[in-house]
Amino acid sequence: MLNNKKTYTVTEAKSKLEHYCAYQERCHKEVIQKLKDMQMIPEAIDVIVVHLIEHNFLNxxxxxxxxxxxxxxxxxxxxxxxxxxxxxxxxxxxxxxxxxNTIDYDEYIDVFNDLAEKKAKNITEANIWKKKKKLADYLLYRGWESNLVYDKVNQLIK
Incomplete structure (x- = not known):
């Protein structure tokens, strides 16, 4: 079976990746994966990543x-x-x-409180312990600190 995947020169790949990085912020891992998907050899990948960093496409x-x-x-x-x-x-x-550290602490707490209050209103569970567990699980899954979560759950659901 023939491999019909397009091949790229280093220059073509550089150009393609410049657009890829300009469209949306990317991390090194995403860029390297994209280059691997384009069948680029490791040496070419290194050259292109260095180029993208030097020209501030990748930061x-x-x-x-x-x-x-x-x-x-x-x-x-x-x-x-x-x-x-x-x-x-x-x-x-x-x-x-x-x-x-770019997240403002007051805004962080406001977003957390809004999220917790909205979710608490939408939980239809009658059993108080199950309701607390559902709210806590939801907030923990979203990555909020457990001390914040449990204080808020006990404050909202009595």
Whole structure:
């Protein structure tokens, strides 16, 4: 069976990846995977990644900050979920911490309270313990700290 996948020169791949990175912030892992999917050899991948970094198409710190901002605003993720997702993308601890520090503490607590109150209203469970568990599980899955979660659950559901 013939492999009909398109092959790319380093120049073509550079151009393609510049567009890929300009469209949306990317992390190194995503870019390397994209290059592997394009059948690029390891030496070419290294050359292209260096080019993208030097020309500021690829910036892990900027990616981490954009990722945190987006997931926090759109999906109301807590810091634990944000951290674990960034670790899966091989982002350094330093960049993760810098990104998390961009979240304003008061806004963080406001988003958490809004999310908890909205969800508590929508849980139709009659049993108080099951209702507490559902709310706690929901908030923990979203990556909110357990001390915040359990205090809020006990405050909202009596």
């Amino acid at each position: 892990e710190e900027r990616f981490a900050k954009a990722y945190v901002r987006g997931k926090f605003k759109m999906k109301s993720w807590g810091k634990l979920r944000l951290t674990s997702q960034l670790k899966l993308k091989d982002i350094s601890k330093v960049n993760i911490n810098q990104a998390l």
